[in-house]
Amino acid sequence: MTDNELPGPDDEARVPRRVIGTPAQGTAVLGTRPVETEVETPGVTLPDPADARKAERTVTLLFFVAFLAGIAFIASYVVFQVGSLDKTAVSNAALGGTLTVALLALAAGVVVWVRRIMPKYNLVQERHDMRSDDDTRGYVDETFRAGASESGFVKHKMMRRTLLLAAAPLGLAPLVLLKDLGPLPGTSLRHTVWKKGMKLVVEGTGQPILAADFDSPGGILSVVPEGYEHDLNALAKATLILIKFRPEDLKSGTIKNWTYDGIVAYSKICTHVGCPAALYEQTTHHILCPCHQSTFDATDGAKVIFGPAARPLPQLPIGVDGQGYLIAQADFDVPVGPSFWERGDAEAEAREARGNQS
Amino acid sequence: MNETPKPIAGTASYLDDRLGAGSFLKRNLRKVFPDHWSFLLGEIALYSFIILLLTGTFLTFWFKPSMGHVEYQGVYEPLKGVMMSEAYASTLHISFEVRGGLLIRQMHHWAALLFVAGMMVHALRVFFTGAYRKPRELNWLIGVLLLTLALAEGLTGYSLPDDLLSGAGLRITEGVAISLPIVGTYITFFLFGGEYPGVDVISRFYTLHILLIPGILLALISAHMVLMWVQKHTQMPGPGRTEHNVVGAPFYPAFMAKAGAYFLFTFACIAGLGTFAQINPIWLFGPYTPADISAGSQPDFYMGFLEGALRLMPAWEINFLGHTLPLSVLIPALVPMGIIMTGLALYPFAEQWITGDRREHHLADRPRNAPVRTSIGMAAVTFYGILWLLGANDEISTHFHIGLYETTIIGRFAIFLGPAIAYWITYRICIGLQRRDQDILSHGVESGVIKRLPHGEYIEVHTPPAEDIAEHMRGKKQIQIVPGDDDKDGIPPKGVRGPIGKLRAKASKFYGTDHVPLDGDGHHDGHADEHAAVGAGDKPRELH
Numbered sequence: 001m002t003d004n005e006l007p008g009p010d011d012e013a014r015v016p017r018r019v020i021g022t023p024a025q026g027t028a029v030l031g032t033r034p035v036e037t038e039v040e041t042p043g044v045t046l047p048d049p050a051d052a053r054k055a056e057r058t059v060t061l062l063f064f065v066a067f068l069a070g071i072a073f074i075a076s077y078v079v080f081q082v083g084s085l086d087k088t089a090v091s092n093a094a095l096g097g098t099l100t101v102a103l104l105a106l107a108a109g110v111v112v113w114v115r116r117i118m119p120k121y122n123l124v125q126e127r128h129d130m131r132s133d134d135d136t137r138g139y140v141d142e143t144f145r146a147g148a149s150e151s152g153f154v155k156h157k158m159m160r161r162t163l164l165l166a167a168a169p170l171g172l173a174p175l176v177l178l179k180d181l182g183p184l185p186g187t188s189l190r191h192t193v194w195k196k197g198m199k200l201v202v203e204g205t206g207q208p209i210l211a212a213d214f215d216s217p218g219g220i221l222s223v224v225p226e227g228y229e230h231d232l233n234a235l236a237k238a239t240l241i242l243i244k245f246r247p248e249d250l251k252s253g254t255i256k257n258w259t260y261d262g263i264v265a266y267s268k269i270c271t272h273v274g275c276p277a278a279l280y281e282q283t284t285h286h287i288l289c290p291c292h293q294s295t296f297d298a299t300d301g302a303k304v305i306f307g308p309a310a311r312p313l314p315q316l317p318i319g320v321d322g323q324g325y326l327i328a329q330a331d332f333d334v335p336v337g338p339s340f341w342e343r344g345d346a347e348a349e350a351r352e353a354r355g356n357q358s
Numbered sequence: 359m360n361e362t363p364k365p366i367a368g369t370a371s372y373l374d375d376r377l378g379a380g381s382f383l384k385r386n387l388r389k390v391f392p393d394h395w396s397f398l399l400g401e402i403a404l405y406s407f408i409i410l411l412l413t414g415t416f417l418t419f420w421f422k423p424s425m426g427h428v429e430y431q432g433v434y435e436p437l438k439g440v441m442m443s444e445a446y447a448s449t450l451h452i453s454f455e456v457r458g459g460l461l462i463r464q465m466h467h468w469a470a471l472l473f474v475a476g477m478m479v480h481a482l483r484v485f486f487t488g489a490y491r492k493p494r495e496l497n498w499l500i501g502v503l504l505l506t507l508a509l510a511e512g513l514t515g516y517s518l519p520d521d522l523l524s525g526a527g528l529r530i531t532e533g534v535a536i537s538l539p540i541v542g543t544y545i546t547f548f549l550f551g552g553e554y555p556g557v558d559v560i561s562r563f564y565t566l567h568i569l570l571i572p573g574i575l576l577a578l579i580s581a582h583m584v585l586m587w588v589q590k591h592t593q594m595p596g597p598g599r600t601e602h603n604v605v606g607a608p609f610y611p612a613f614m615a616k617a618g619a620y621f622l623f624t625f626a627c628i629a630g631l632g633t634f635a636q637i638n639p640i641w642l643f644g645p646y647t648p649a650d651i652s653a654g655s656q657p658d659f660y661m662g663f664l665e666g667a668l669r670l671m672p673a674w675e676i677n678f679l680g681h682t683l684p685l686s687v688l689i690p691a692l693v694p695m696g697i698i699m700t701g702l703a704l705y706p707f708a709e710q711w712i713t714g715d716r717r718e719h720h721l722a723d724r725p726r727n728a729p730v731r732t733s734i735g736m737a738a739v740t741f742y743g744i745l746w747l748l749g750a751n752d753e754i755s756t757h758f759h760i761g762l763y764e765t766t767i768i769g770r771f772a773i774f775l776g777p778a779i780a781y782w783i784t785y786r787i788c789i790g791l792q793r794r795d796q797d798i799l800s801h802g803v804e805s806g807v808i809k810r811l812p813h814g815e816y817i818e819v820h821t822p823p824a825e826d827i828a829e830h831m832r833g834k835k836q837i838q839i840v841p842g843d844d845d846k847d848g849i850p851p852k853g854v855r856g857p858i859g860k861l862r863a864k865a866s867k868f869y870g871t872d873h874v875p876l877d878g879d880g881h882h883d884g885h886a887d888e889h890a891a892v893g894a895g896d897k898p899r900e901l902h
Contacts, residue, residue: 077457083433088454096461096633100626107622114615121607125390127590127720130493181548188553203649230441236554236648273533273687276651290653292669306763308686310675338533339684340543345677
């Protein structure tokens with residue numbers, strides 16, 4: 001738009017010298033030439049002036065509402081303090097309400113402005129193929145080849161190969177650096193903190209459990225190892241559910257000599273993806289994981305009866321100490337929690353080991 | 359305005375002297391943007407992203423990405439004295455002790471939902487109108503990448519508060535990661551800095567969530583915008599619109615103002631949701647412990663389809679040579695996501711191969727006019743939708759009194775049957791709509807005028823459709839088909855030889871055959887009277 005204002009060599013003399021403090025003539029992007037807005041341009045339909053004046057009143061009102069709501073927002077920040085549930089709720093409603101109204105009024109104002117004051121546009125612009133023309137492509141191709149030859153990259157074979165060679169280890173370096181993100185798994189996934197003699201305590205209260213007190217059939221407790229009540233890493237594998245049965249309810253899947261007086265301990269960590277299998281239906285003796293609804297039969301070695309889990313919840317051998325408190329007899333003999341590549345058929349191995357012992 | 363105000367003119371000259379911005383502005387100030395409501399869907403995602411950056415920055419001023427144990431001493435009474443991570447404690451602090459903290463936190467969460475939802479509907483619009491076709495395949499790929507990254511950004515984000523609900527999500531993430539063959543345990547140990555949950559994952563997710571992923575998102579979104587700008591937006595067929603032009607409103611001032619208003623609307627909407635619609639009330643969930651969970655735990659909506667897939671899967675697990683392949687985790691975690699994302703990424707190229715169409719396309723297809731594409735899209739939407747619904751099967755079971763296991767079993771069938779049924783229904787609807795278009799173009803629309811013919815028959819007068827609607831309908835393009843017929847010597851043309859070539863020819867015919875060609879006026883026989891009945895005096899009624 002400024003092209004035609006550029007002074008040609010001929011009219012140099014007629015162009016006045018630039019006055020200090022004003023932009024140089026002809027260099028302004030937004031020039032000083034008057035823009036005729038009221039002229040009919042094809043594709044631009046100007047609004048009816050009367051309607052535009054009416055719309056202006058609406059827009060003004062909306063912008064003024066936005067201004068007031070903005071003020072109210074700042075006022076709310078000062079007036080309404082936080083610090084309790086109720087106060088926070090009031091502050092939240094005041095700040096959020098005023099912000100919403102301010103933004104909404106502003107947005108509505110601009111929309112009315114665009115729709116009723118700005119012209120209706122139906123402008124047409126040509127598209128061009130994205131592809132460059134053949135001359136350009138040819139030129140780039142030639143330049144590329146010339147540059148490649150000039151650089152000597154093509155001719156000097158050894159240099160090219162050693163450059164690639166040099167890049168390879170450097171490319172690997174970032175991966176190597178990530179090694180210390182964590183230790184290697186080793187056999188840690190196969191063990192939990194449970195060991196012979198460790199007391200079972202109630203999750204939350206930390207109370208040890210007298211076997212004689214846990215005597216109502218159908219009762220259930222969430223249990224953690226004593227001394228690890230706040231160790232999340234330990235809890236992620238060692239948490240148990242403890243269920244009391246009438247001895248005649250127990251089926252062959254449950255290892256009877258790992259129970260004590262009808263009390264059975266299963267890992268609470270679901271064998272699917274590790275959520276705590278926390279729901280227990282007393283009438284059916286079903287343990288249900290709320291995440292993906294794997295369902296285990298608690299009377300029958302917690303075998304899977306529905307859902308995506310593929311393995312039963314491992315059973316922990318329990319007994320009582322001298323004072324009658326429930327204790328672990330050993331660690332789990334299979335890895336608890338979700339399956340992993342190195343796990344293998346740990347259940348079969350464990351069965352075999354148990355068979356050899358007896 | 360007769361004269362540009364001095365400050366603006368001065369600044370402009372200053373910048374142009376140094377940057378040469380004038381020639382850019384000369385080309386672009388009046389850049390034309392076509393108008394259609396569906397072109398605004400992507401903007402929702404764009405503006406949500408800006409709001410995410412703003413609100414997210416605010417949250418980082420107080421959030422402490424640490425899993426160190428502290429005893430809560432804040433103002434929220436029910437949790438006083440409870441041991442929790444610093445991350446959770448600082449999130450409570452933001453919620454209750456920072457003025458506007460709860461508002462901004464809730465806005466951040468709502469904006470995240472709107473960001474992903476905006477991307478999804480935008481992707482559907484682009485898909486169903488074929489706007490991913492040449493030359494826009496690269497921008498489509500950027501979009502698919504953006505959607506994938508947005509899911510990762512969401513996952514790392516909602517894990518940060520370290521409450522009981524987000525911990526359940528993290529636990530499932532771990533369970534999925536550890537199930538990967540060969541590398542699973544290593545990836546898990548590297549991610550969590552050892553055994554789950556460890557003490558590192560929150561601070562690592564924090565870095566990913568506030569630096570790495572948003573950085574990539576920002577770069578890709580910029581690239582997405584630049585490509586859109588350079589290639590110019592597609593437009594819907596209509597009067598005066600061709601493959602070689604753009605018809606619409608200029609960037610300055612109309613489009614700029616509209617976009618600004620739309621940003622404000624999105625902002626207002628998110629502010630309203632953040633104020634009046636409670637989201638993720640972490641104080642009700644309590645701090646995370648791997649020993650507990652609450653029933654009805656649900657992830658954010660965009661993760662629901664993965665959750666549904668996990669719930670749907672039967673308990674398949676393979677043990678061989680001392681190794682375990684937990685298919686009941688691997689298949690649902692990888693296959694649906696793989697089908698959807700890979701399918702999206704490859705679709706433009708698959709379509710190009712099937713149709714042999716290498717032309718540039720700037721006029722958007724109406725979904726009905728590409729029935730096979732639309733049906734494939736709806737089948738995919740159904741596949742996703744069923745998985746998504748089943749992610750809440752416990753809620754469905756509770757609220758609609760259907761047995762929990764029944765929902766799963768129904769889902770196991772529905773996931774295969776649903777997409778097939780959706781394909782068929784969509785296909786029939788597309789063909790039906792095409793017939794209707796064809797009918798309107800050749801017979802016109804009902805005018806409401808009843809006329810008695812000389813021999814006594816009564817007919818309703820039909821008038822031609824309004825010009826812009828007719829143009830919109832006539833914008834239908836033939837889908838290209840690779841020539842598959844043998845020549846006179848019985849030799850098939852190049853590109854369709856061999857078994858793969860034959861398959862291609864078949865697929866092409868299936869994909870591109872137009873069952874309802876628009877034959878304009880050539881369909882009149884037998885109905886001539888109706889059309890002749892439109893007298894010179896009858897003003898054609900506009901159809902809206």
